[in-house]
Amino acid sequence: MAEVIAVVKANAFGHGDVRVAHTAMRTGASGLGVTTYHEAFGLRRAGITAPILTWLISPGDDHEAALAAELDIAVGTLDVLEAIARVCVTTRRTGRIHLHVDCGMNREGARSSELLPLIHRSRALERAGLIRVIGLMGHLPDAGLGPEHNEEGLELFAAAYHQAFVAGLRPAGRIRNGN
Incomplete structure (x- = not known):
């Protein structure tokens, strides 16, 4: 069965993130998605214990708090990956990472030229026990128009x-977010 992550970013698009998150989890979602740590922390404060993926990450974000909140973190740059790895060392926590691929949205995620170094460094950090690459995600630029677009x-x-697999990574989940 396919896993579904309910995207509740931007206060669930104005519908109430906590209420929608509870409904989504009750009706079969396997996790939740938000853009920022701030949004994820709000869900955690509200008692949401489901897996939460967050994907607009900056090197200056509070990665220590994100790891403590057991967030899944989408990583699209080496700078962010290294910042998270440093926190993993100091906190002795393993970061749960989704590699974030730019699938044509051109606003976030690793572009083709940046992807292989990100994959190889992720694999090295995984071997060191600092992170676990659990997924791959990307935003499709015209998802509402259908696959042909x-x-x-x-x-x-x-x-x-394929590149991640060849490098030895075994992400369990693949998420394509169309918004």
């Missing part, structure tokens, strides 16, 4: 998954 993005995503 996203062929290039789907190909980029498939290539990224």
Whole structure:
């Protein structure tokens, strides 16, 4: 069965993130998605214990608090990966990482030229026990228009998954977010 992550970013698009999160989890979602740590921390403060993936990450964000809150973190740059790894060393926590691939949205995620170094460094950090790459994600630029409008993005995503697999990573989940 496919896993579904309910995206509750931006206060669940104005519908109330906590209320929608509870409804989504009760009706079969396997996790939640938000853009920022701030949004994820709000869900945790409200008692939400479900897995939460967050994907707009900056090197200056509070990675220690994110690891303590057991967030899944989408990483699209080496700078962010290294910042998280440093916190993993000092806190002795293992970071749960999704590699974030730019599938044509051109606003977040690793571009093709940045992807292989990110994959290889992630694999080295995984071998060291600092992180665990649990997934791969990317935003399709025109998801609402259907697959025929996203062929290039789907190909980029498939290539990224293949590169991660060849490098020895075994991400359990693959998330394609169309918003």
